[in-house]
Structure formats: structure tokens, C-alpha cells
Amino acid sequence: MTEHAVAINGASMVFNPGSVGQLEALRDIDLDIAAGDFVSLIGPSGCGKSTLLRLIANLLAPTAGDVLVNGKSAAQARVDQDYGMAFQQSGLFDWRSVRKNIELPLELKGWDKKRRAERSAEMLELVQLSEFGDHRPWELSGGMQQRIAIARALASHPPLLLMDEPFGALDEMTREHMQSELLRICAAADTTVVFVTHSIPEAVYLSNRVVVMSPRPGQITDVVDVDLGVARDDDTREDETFYKKITEVREALRGAELGETVRRVDDR
Amino acid sequence: MIRQAARRSSLFVVALAAVAATWELYKVVGPETGGEVFGWAILPKSNDRVMPHTWEMIAEFFDSETRGTPLVWQAVLGYAWFTFRLALFGLFVGTVVGVGLAILMARFRVMERGLLPYVIASQTVPLIALAPQIATIAGNWGLPRWAWVSILGAFLAFFPISIAMLKGLSSAPDAAVELMDSYAASWWTTLVKLRLPASMGYLVPGMKLAATASVIGVIVSEISTGLAGGIGRATLQYAAKATSEPAQVYTALIGAGALGLLLYGFVVAMEFALMRNRPQEATG
DSSP states (O other): OOOEEEEEEEEEEEESTTSTTOEEEEEEEEEEEETTOEEEEEOSTTSSHHHHHHHHTTSSOOSEEEEEETTEEHHHHHHTTOEEEEOSSOOOOTTSOHHHHHHHHHHHTTOOHHHHHHHHHHHHHHTTOGGGTTSOGGGSOHHHHHHHHHHHHHTTOOSEEEEESTTTTSOHHHHHHHHHHHHHHHHHHTOEEEEEESOHHHHHHHOSEEEEEETTTBEEEEEEEOOOOSOOOGGGGGOHHHHHHHHHHHHHHHHHHHHHHHHHHHHO | OHHHHHHHHHHHHHHHHHHHHHHHHHHHHSOTTOEEETTEEEEOOOSTTTSOOHHHHHHHHTSBSSTTSOBHHHHHHHHHHHHHHHHHHHHHHHHHHHHHHHHHHHHOHHHHHHHHHHHHHHTTSOHHHHHHHHHHHHHHHTOOHHHHHHHHHHHHHHHHHHHHHHHHTTOSOHHHHHHHHHTTOOHHHHIIIIIHHHTHHHHHHHHHHHHHHHHHHHHHHHHHHTOTTSHHHHHHHHHHTTTTOTTHHHHHHHHHHHHHHHHHHHHHHHHHHHHTTSOOOOOO
């Protein structure tokens, strides 16, 4: 049996339990992600998709249930740097060159200088920004900065990549280009991806599974399987299957919303 | 860069000329024996003893300090250099202490609550009263006299630095902090790799305030503890001769101003070295 890249079992998350500000962010989440999968978490604001990503990253600990990453506890996986992470803000350090930014996780792992230099050169090539290694991040465009952030996240060759709306701040053209880039990079690096987004086309284009969530409390309401083939390009975006899947995800999201309304009525 | 520097220095000369012209203008129109505005005695006396001509001040620099001694400009330069070194040392100690305190307060919230009131209160203690007390304590420890005068400069310098750094250490963006967390980086590693470099934009303005504060601290302490050799004591000595040589005290004041500028310039040079690889932002 192949080991799951991520196995979430009955995870719940309550912020400020027992106080006035108590907030149930996630309720009873079960989700298994196979190695090599590209899974998107999609849902309206406040559905807990970013919280779920942070449970996988062990930046938050669930109040109930458990999270396994690579077959070990999420806490151990974090210590072992089994995953790389990228955020909406690239979070690059202004005072470091592009190259040194990519080398940051390697530095923290205690790699020597030569090995770091080799790896950062390799990563720069992967994201096709080799000639920008000695630039400062703030000299690059938003899309380039995001590619550097992805290169940094993948620098130690982690088996898992966690992304929190990484293209949310980019314009539509750059965004589509970055999506294709991401697929190419992840195929080359053989990486499992968990991708948080609120864009339906983005989720459908990138993923082989789209996890649909509803808010208050955050729950998984549907999982839509997508198969657009390995080779996706701009033609894929015109494809009939692409549109069909977009409709399917949209309806699943509506259903989730409807379900929420019903629940609210029930609450009264 | 060079053109900008030229522009700045020419502006400085223009401003200086404007101040001198205003001074001379007041001497022409101002009342000799002082005056009142709506019953308030606020107009200073414009006679030559209180307000000597600007050219007399300049001439004073080329006079001998007392009979048979070097020229005043040489003496003032010596005093200013003496005080500059004490103030520089004070700035250095103040920076180390200020940054250290800020790190302690950032690391332990309880420290912030416990320490911050004392840090603030320390600044309203009258330095002029504190200086002789510290001099006695330091004397008992066998520290050289210049060291504790310098430490009183540090006493004023650490405050703006610790306040600025307290803010600076929490200025790193959330995404960057989460990133370090995702690497399971220790608090210390996060401090060195992220929080300290991110706080440099706060340290520099803090040090600019601290530079002038350190000069003030050192000059006041020189005066109140009677340490000879620096610009503080020289100001007192020159002021005592105001009847016979009214322009001399102004040479010491100009010297004190110049050394403040020099120390400030030192911080600006440091800023240039530290921030040259950062995005261009307007810094004060």
C-alpha cells in the first residue's frame, strides 16, 4: 500500500475555546492525499481552507483529531522540513539576494556553502530565472518574486508543497502563466501539492482533485475529481471538459452555500 | 549622489548665512537693553556683550585662548574631539544596551511589562543631579573618569534605540514569520535571520536620535562632574570670561554643534552601509 502524503483524520479546530471569541473554524475533517496528487482547497472566505493548510503545516495544532504527513506526525514533518510553503505574499527577504533567499531553508538545515550554491543554481534554472540570482527580490516583478518563492519552497526537494493563494495578488495574464509554470515545475520535481485558492478555474486547471468546503464551521462538502491529462496548456482552458468541471465545482460550491443556509435556518 | 551632496552642502551654507544675517539684523533693530512685548520681557539685549557680531565670533577663532596659548580654533577642535570620542563611545554602549533590552522585552512579554516603565522613568531623572552620584559610584569601582561621563551619554542614548528596536523587532511581515515557523526555526534563529535584519529600518532613526542625545548627555555630565578637556567644561570656562571676551563662548557653542553634526554624520554613513541593498525608501 502506498503511503499517503497527507492523512487527516477527524480534525477539528476551535479558536479561543471557552471564551466569548470562540470560533469553530473546522469540524471533523477527513482527507487523504496520495503522493503525486495535486489537491486544491476551495471555498468562500472563512471556510477554514487556510486553517486546514496550517494544520497540515503544523503551524496550528488541531483541537481534535490527527494529521499525518509522510506517515509521521505533522510536528515531526515540520522539524524534518518534509514540506515547502508559499504564501500570497512572497515573503522574500529584502536584504538577501535572490540566490540567498532560495538558500535560506538549506542554511537552516546546515548545508555547506558549496552544496547550497549548487542547489540554488539548480532551482534558479528550474524556475527559469538563472540570470537574476544576484538581483535583489524587490527589483523583480510580482510574478518573478512568486517564482522565487516557489523555488525557495522546493529548494530542499521536499515531497510536499503547501500553497496559500500564491497567485492571488497577480494579474490574470501572469496568473495563467504562473499556473502552467507551477505544473511544469511540480512535474519536474515530482511534488505533491496542496493548493488553497478561491478561483474556480485555477483550481480546476491545476488539480486532479478539488476539495470543496463550506464555512461556519469549515467542513468538506464535496470532492470533485478532475482529469485534464498530464499535458495541460492554453488549449486546455478552451476545452469542453474544463468548462464542464468548472460548472461541477461551481454547483458543488453553491450546494455548500445552500447547505449552509439550511443549517442556519435549522439553527433558529 | 555627488550632485546631491553638493546641493545639500550649498543649502547648508545658505542656511548658515541666513542665520548670521538674521542675527546681525536683530543687532541693528533690536533694543540695546532688551525689551518687552505686551509686558513680557522676551526681547534679548542686542548689545555687543550679549550678542557679539558674527565676524567677532569668527575672529575669536583666530585669537589665542589666553595669553601665550594656542589659537582658539585649535583649542576648541581639541575639546570637541575629546567630547566626540566620549559621545561616540556613549552611542556605542547605548546601542548595545538599547538593542539588548529590546531583544529581552521582545523575547519575554513579562519583561516588557516589568522593564518598560523603568526604561521610561530613567529618562526623566535629572541627569545633572544623577551625574555626580554615578561619578561617586564609578569612582569607587576605579573606572577612569571619562568612562562614566561617557556612560551618562549612553544613559540618554539607549532610550530611543530600545523603543525603536522594540517596534522594529516586531516589524517582520506575518508571512515571513510563518515561513521561519514552517522551517521549525528556533526563536534565536528567527531573531538572527529575520527579526534583526528586518528591524534595521527602525534602528537607524533610533540611532540618529541617540547620537544627539549622547552628545547632550556627555556635555551635561562634563559640566556637572567638572571633567576637564571637553567642550562642556570649555563652555563654562569661556562663559566665565564673557565680560572681557563675549565672543569666545560662542566658539565653544559652535564647536558643540559641529561635533553633534559629526556624530550624526557618522550614523548616516552607517545607514548608507547598512541600507544600500534595501529598496529605496524615504528615510528621515
